[in-house]
Amino acid sequence: MQTITSDIIFRNDEAFPTEMDAIDPLAKFAYRFHKPKNAKGEDLIYFCGNSLGLQPKTVRSYIEQELKDWEDLGVEGHFHAKNPWMPYHEFLTQQMAKVVGGKALEVVVMNTLTVNLHLMMVSFYRPTQQRYKIVIEYSAFPSDQYAVKSQIKFHGFNPDDALIELYPREGENTIRTEDIEALIEQEGDSIALIMIGGVNYYTGQAFDMKRITQAGHKKNIVVGFDLAHAAGNLKLQLHDWNVDFAVWCSYKYLNSGPGGIAGCFVHERHANNSDLPRFTGWWGHDKATRFLMGPDFDPIPGAEGWQISNAPVLPMASLRASLAIFDEAGMDAITTKSRTITAYLEYLLENIGNENISIITPKDQSQRGAQLSIRIKNSNKAFFNKLIDNGIICDWREPDVIRVAPAPLYNSYSNVFQFAQILKQILA
Template sequence: MQTTQHKNTLEFAREQDQNDPLKIYRNQFHIPKDKNGEEQVYLCGNSLGLQPKLVKDYIQQELEDWSNLGVEGHTEAKNPWMPYHEFLTEKMAKIVGAKPSEVVMMNTLSVNLHLMMVSFYQPTSERFKIIIESDAFPSDKYAVESQLKFHGYDPKDALILWKPREGEELCHFEDLEKIMETEGDQVALLLIGSTNYYTGQSFPLKKITELGHRHGAKVGFDLAHGAGNIQPNLHKTGPDFAVWCSYKYLNSGPGSVGGCFVHERHANNKDLKRFTGWWGHNKQTRFNMRHEFDAIPGAEGWQLSNPPILSLAAIRASLAIFEEAGFKNIRAKSVKITNYLEYLLKEIEGDQIEIITPQNPEERGCQLSIKVKNANKALFDKLMAAGVIADWREPNVIRVAPAPLYNSFEDVYKMVERLKALL
């Protein structure tokens, strides 16, 4: 989806940056520099987002309160630690299109994925199969396989893979429909990555949800590459649950706390099986210590432990920037800058590379996956040496993701110019 206004010049790229309403936010992030002190072209926010400059102040506040108050910081800190996770909820809910009661920041992605499957994968002798996309992120596949084995099923029989057609890279929704037509009565759960880590393909979440529910299955999404990148509109889309990490597009730091969505139709269902911990217990009696477990309504009822405040502080700093910029504006720039990257890549002569990500902006986020033909990792290594930080995925894909909050059109132009020189 290109426009005739695009120009393959540095002047055009700089003009776009000058007219970019989000240009002020680049200076609110630390941009890595090379050994000569020059800013690198960082296009790896799909793997680890850059550090917001606000993070240091947010974490320092908690360190000072810990130093000065000790345990009393739970109630007396400038931002009391007891309800600290609640300071993130409303902003995070906007980014994933949910109600605040449906969202909680807790644990990490794979932990949350297991917790959700405890509740929403309830196999029976007739309905026990799980569908994932064939090239799902390995952690998802491992988690699903382990859940199947835990319940006594062989993944060879109980795991169904939604595959691209022969010779293609992308999945077709019609093929998922055919799977459900033949296997639907046995499917207990559809668990799909909202945006595929390898191809960058974003799937039609509402259609998948309606398809699963129509056949009596539960539906969940892994938003690891979706949260902060696309707008999944989780409440309206209607899946039973979703999980995500916060260190990619949400810029919260390596290994930071993940997020979880549970649709409000399950908010008060205390009969749902779940693994429990004290932080999911009724806030009014949590510290009485003598009560039977009483789940908090909504997503908070799936919490296990009191959260790591220093990690949440980093997320809170990033979410403050998202709130100020407005996710609608972020997504608009994402479409624009990724379209420009696509245009520039297609301007490269020859057939050495191919974009395998969908062309339709509605079917992708900001990541483009570049398939290098007849190549090993050598081209990627040279690109990194040329000051372009991207990432490589076996067997032959370079992933580049211009994150709209801190990447510029000039970044995109420079990346393609350096790639051309290497080719």
Template structure:
């Protein structure tokens, strides 16, 4: 698409956008003067779906009127409530319904998966992650190594960009897999790297790693709800994600987990077991002989927080109504490309984009690096906030901007760049 400057062009794109109506489904923060913020921070916390309040209120009313009976004979009973999210969650990640479960938090799920899928031996004991992994992932991996008596200095393989570069090169990852493959037990990488916004070729990396006998897991915190996924067909072993970013389910909301069917049906796999992962037919016999459910549900520990699941259900219903990831991805590519076009045209002398230019190598996030000769990135970020823009800052020098296709419009992008240009020139 040939983009043009000027607000009239942005409004024209909004007029023909088939997803524009979904902005009305979300509560957009306002400034003290009552004007609406330009919210470009869905990569950190998605906006509240208006219907989430209604869905949560329904559960509060059920609790008030039914008490414990709310677990059983009523609309959306609590006992199987997580199952109401399985079909739509599976659709978002390209999985079979029995391969996904909504449970716990992201890092808890990563630990639970590593209990099962990181089984070090004397010869095969190393874990591969990226050098600038999200800190929680790095902490989790190091603690798993130490738990198994492996020194992280020996057992942790860090994928690093080349000198002077920001992005990982696939040929370098392939070279490490080829060189170290016989000693690697697990490769745990992001779907979308949180700092740079780089989308990794998950299918290709999975094939390379599994060809060397390496177990493959992905942290999809910045990928789920952002890009199309096909976890089952890619033959990924496991994946975990949070739901409060692009899935718009509220701060600290319950996370999700994928376990490929070939593993999920193996009830003898080692795991940390809990009551909610036990066979549903015999759970209430209260016997102390654990029998795992032969699906991803077999990794559950406890009954989930229903109010949080209600918020997730509200958001997933909107994804379903929008037609799933295909139309959202189509708009996302246009929206992000339009942002890139305006940034280069209006503030190219001040800002560089470290996210890949190729749409197939990124989601909706662009990571902007400030030219320190001209201005302080932190000061620029604060100026944006003062002028009604919500994005986010990541040390040492990156402003992350994420135009989300469900609730951001092309005019939002245009106005953001105008504010950014003014701030840069000041």
């Protein structure tokens, strides 16, 4: 059986993935990442970049440079290191801005994701007695649920009333954009903030952030996104989409390492808004006068003004190594391969011909990135463990979903074919 996507005709034979790997312009990047191995020293098939990306081989040298400068220079490394620590976060700004489609003024690397989410909601969730509700998707990552509910309670409201959760229609797995727009139109006068995931972690659905932002702004609602599963995965255009704010981690598709430094976007129209309340710290203070140690806070224009503490250089060095690869590869090439390799995975799964397997991620390529969430009927984690025993590293989510993420920078078409063959054997 053949399937056509764009100008590529998929085939379900062993030669096809070899042919695709041979012409893949990103194939060379796979050798720049360390691969987990089994007891025999053989590479495992790693489809878990949506949870923790693989380590770029250059990370060690990036971190060791800062360790060496710390060793040799001590405190003088802030100004005289090969990469001075004082402005270190600025070394990441341009490349990170390219990844999320923002201007340098709008992007800053800082903190961790949920910390940044709270900092953004301090500024952008300003409820009144008439307009106090927050919209979030029903299956949002738990940390987002906790953060949003705690902010609602902090302002004296009840989440049972103030939290609006978006649900799919009965019998469907994902949420239709037109249903989100209809809810915004209907409830908009009571909504203070829309804060949903760019990509839902469970289903892998990528939301239409442009349309959602337009619908929210039409009703004078602030719109923000958690891009934990979108940054480095989708082609983002946060500035052009007019998004108010966004936050993301960098240890998934962006490969910065466990618990890596996070990022934040604030649209330039808010860059000089002194009326926005915020939690402040000295690293967000005007750089020209920061070391005068004055008592009054004078924020840096743009996203940098939301910084609180000075840069954690070692985690930033790790992210810097990965962003150099992203910058070289380019998000256009990354997302092009992402669409093709994910469609190939979908094609192979559909050709297994087993009624116990279904895909809950949208079939529409504009509504997904490099992830398919596979539901295995009447299965449990023992089924997932069989994949691990056969050299596959992916991800299990209760009660019956396996998340598979063919990250385009280090996964091959041959990896995808091997996975499908192993899955077919286990199902049989």
